[in-house]
Structures are given as structure tokens and as C-alpha cells.
Amino acid sequence: xxxxxxxxxxxxxxxxxxYCFHERHDSxxxxxxxxxxxxxxxxxxxxDDRVTRALLAVRQLPARLYGRGDSKxxxxxxxxxxxxxxxxxxxxxxxxxxxxxxxxxxxxTLPDADAFSRFVTPGNAKLVLRxxxxxxxxxxxxxxxETFVHCPDSQTRRRMTPYWWVIRLPxxxxxxxxLAAVHxxxxxxx
Numbered sequence: 001x002x003x004x005x006x007x008x009x010x011x012x013x014x015x016x017x018x019y020c021f022h023e024r025h026d027s028x029x030x031x032x033x034x035x036x037x038x039x040x041x042x043x044x045x046x047x048d049d050r051v052t053r054a055l056l057a058v059r060q061l062p063a064r065l066y067g068r069g070d071s072k073x074x075x076x077x078x079x080x081x082x083x084x085x086x087x088x089x090x091x092x093x094x095x096x097x098x099x100x101x102x103x104x105x106x107x108x109t110l111p112d113a114d115a116f117s118r119f120v121t122p123g124n125a126k127l128v129l130r131x132x133x134x135x136x137x138x139x140x141x142x143x144x145x146e147t148f149v150h151c152p153d154s155q156t157r158r159r160m161t162p163y164w165w166v167i168r169l170p171x172x173x174x175x176x177x178x179l180a181a182v183h184x185x186x187x188x189x190x
Contacts, residue, residue: 013128013148015085015095015117020157021149021164023172027179029140032186034133035089037143040185041131041178042092046079049177082129085113092131097124101163125160126150143182145175 012019030037082094095116098107108124110116119126128148133141149164151157 013093013130013146015093015113015128016126016148016150018150019128019148020151020160021147023147023168023175025145025172025175025179027143028183029136029138030143030183030186031140033089034141036186037133037141037182038087038089038092038131040182041143042079043185044079044178044181046174046178049181051173051177081107083110083112083116085116085128090133094129096127096129097121099124099159100127100167101159120152122153123156123159124152125156126152143179145179147171147175 032040079094082096085093085095087093095110095113096107097110097116097119098105106124108119108121110119116126126149128146128150130146130148132144132146134144136142149160151160
């Protein structure tokens with residue numbers, strides 16, 4: 001387990017023993033309570049954003065062309081696809097496990113945090129998507145989204161690496177659009 005901290009909170013996540021890939025984005029200042037911010041994250045529907053919907057459609061195109069993967073499941077891909085790991089007034093952590101680089105992703109069905117933590121299958125990567133709320137010195141708050149990916153073996157890492165470099169930019173764009181959606185939901189309070 002990674003046990004490093006900064007002034008802004010923990011580095012890493014207790015839900016992964018280590019991670020090979022990491023991405024982080026911060027929101028604009030938010031004028032809302034931590035609980036309101038986390039509730040706004042939960043209210044975001046990825047498919048409601050046309051850019052996110054288009055990026056997810058591009059990712060799903062090979063599965064549609066080759067007839068792999070559950071097309072209904074792929075159409076609904078969003079936060080509800082993830083395993084809930086933790087929800088507090090300041091944090092929302094979600095997990096996903098599978099072979100993300102494959103056409104159909106081969107996602108594991110993991111009902112809860114315990115099942116996610118116990119899932120150790122060579123050839124399958126695990127991903128944690130975490131949202132954390134931080135207080136700012138000016139009395140406002142920042143919402144941070146972080147993505148961590150754990151590869152249990154070198155073969156998984158070799159397969160995940162090119163996929164990570166391909167999806168990193170669109171994935172980051174989706175995260176930034178999610179943060180912008182939360183900001184828009186909470187903006188009337190400013």
C-alpha cells in the first residue's frame with residue numbers, strides 16, 4: 001500500500017497495492033460544501049455531455065464493428081459501470097477491473113469494495129477513479145479527480161501501456177469536462 005501524503009492529501013489509494021499510471025485534474029474554485037460537491041459529482045451523467053458521448057462512442061466503435069462486448073452495457077458506460085469503493089462527504093472513489101485495452105474491455109463484475117480489493121487476476125488491470133474535495137485558503141474548495149491504474153504483472157503492464165498513451169488525452173478531456181459539469185451545477189451559488 002502506498003502511504004505517502006502531501007499538504008493536499010494522500011498520494012495513491014488504499015484500494016490498489018501500487019499503481020503504474022496516474023492522472024490528476026483540479027476544478028476551478030467552488031463555492032459549496034464538500035457534501036454538495038460530492039453529490040454534484042454523483043449527479044453527473046457522462047452520456048449527457050456530447051463531447052464525452054462522442055469520445056466514448058469512438059472507444060466503443062471497434063466492439064460494435066467486431067460484434068464484441070455487450071452493446072447495451074457499452075451504451076450505458078458511466079459512473080454506474082464502476083464499483084463503488086468509498087463515499088464520504090469529501091471523497092468518492094470508484095473502481096473498475098478488466099482488460100481495458102481489449103476491444104470489449106472484458107470488465108469484471110465486482111459488487112463492492114471488498115470484492116474489488118480481493119480481485120487479483122493476472123492479465124487484468126485495476127483502475128481507481130477518485131474525487132477528493134480540498135479546502136482552499138480563500139474559503140472556497142477545489143475538486144480533484146485522480147485516476148490510478150494497477151497492473152499486477154509485466155505482461156499486463158506491457159498491454160496497458162500503449163492503451164494508456166492512446167486514451168490518456170481523451171480520458172483527461174472527459175475528466176475535465178466532468179469537473180466543468182460539477183462547476184456549472186454549483187455555479188448559481190457563487
